[in-house]
Amino acid sequence: MSLEVLKQLDGPIVLVGAGKMGGALLEGWLGLGIEPARLVVLDPNLNPEAAKALADKGVSANPAYDAIPHAAVLILAVKPQVAPAVIASIRGIVGPKSVVVSIMAGRTIGFMQEALPRGAAIVRTIPNTPAAIGKGITVAVANAAVSPEARAATSALLGTVGPVEWVESESLIDAATAVSGSGPAYVFLLAEALAKAGAAAGLPADLADRLARATVSGAGALLEQSGIDPAILRQNVTSPGGTTAAALAVLMDEAKGFGPLLTQAVAEATHRSRELAG
C-alpha cells in the first residue's frame, strides 16, 4: 500500500544528508523496495565509492542542484547546527507541492518556516537508526500547510522502515527524541555494559561480548514477537530468591536503579533537544 502512494509522487524523493541517520533511512528504503530512480541523495561527504554504489543501484547521487526538479518529498537529515546554511542552499528544490520532512533534533517548525519558502509544507519528525533494517519508529508532527496527500506521502515514505506515530503537539517531539530517537544508544550501552560486567565476573571477554549481544537482541525479539508486557517478561525470568532477584534488587533500587537513572537521562536529552532549537 505505502509503496503504491510513493509510485504516484510527482517529483523525486530528495535526501539531504546521508550520514548515520539519513544513511540508515536510505538503507531501509533501498532494502524495502523503494524504486532507486525516485531517490536523489545530496551529501558532500559521500566518498566516491559510496556515490558509485548508489549510482550503480540507480540512485542519483550529488547531481547539480539546478538539475534537480522540485522534490515531492525533501528529507532534511543534516546536523541541526548546519541547518541554516543547508536550508538556504536547498530552497530552490522546494516547490509549491513539496513536503519538507525534517529529522533534525531540536529544530522547530517555526525555525523551518522562517528559513524555507513562504507557505512550505513541513513535517518535523524523529526517526531512529533501526530504520536501516525496517525496525525503526518515527514520531511526526505537521504544520498547517501539510495537505492530506503530503501527510500520506510522508507516512508512506517513513512507514517503509517502521511505524509512524503522528502527534498534534510539537512539544512532544523533544521527549520523543529523548526516548526513541536516542533510545537505541541506551540499549547498545546496555549490551556494552553487560559484556564488561560479564568479563569482570570472570568470563573471557569475547564470550562475554557474544552473550551480551545475543541476550539484548534475543530479549528485544521476544518483546516484539510475544507482544507481552515487559514487566511480565521480566517476572518470567525472576525466580523467587534466585539470581535475577539478586541482580534486580540493585537495578530496581528506587534511588539509584535504572528507573531514576533513565528518568534523569531522558530529562537531560529532552532539555538538550530544546536547546538545539537554536
Ligand SMILES: NC(=O)C1=CN([C@@H]2O[C@H](COP(=O)(O)OP(=O)(O)OC[C@H]3O[C@@H](n4cnc5c(N)ncnc54)[C@H](OP(=O)(O)O)[C@@H]3O)[C@@H](O)[C@H]2O)C=CC1
Ligand atoms: N543518528 C541518529 O540516531 C539520529 C539522528 N537524528 C538527526 O539526524 C540528523 C543527522 O544526524 P546523523 O546522521 O547522526 O549525523 P551525520 O553527521 O552522520 O550526518 C549528517 C550528514 O549530512 C552531511 N552534510 C553536511 N552538510 C551538508 C549539506 N550542505 N548538504 C547535504 N549533506 C550535508 C554531513 O557531511 P559532513 O560529515 O561532511 O558534515 C553528514 O554526512 C541530525 O539532525 C540528528 O539530530 C534523528 C534521529 C536519530
Ligand SMILES: O=C(O)[C@@H]1CCC=N1
Ligand atoms: O544525538 C542526537 O542528537 C541525535 C538525535 C537523536 C539521536 N541522535
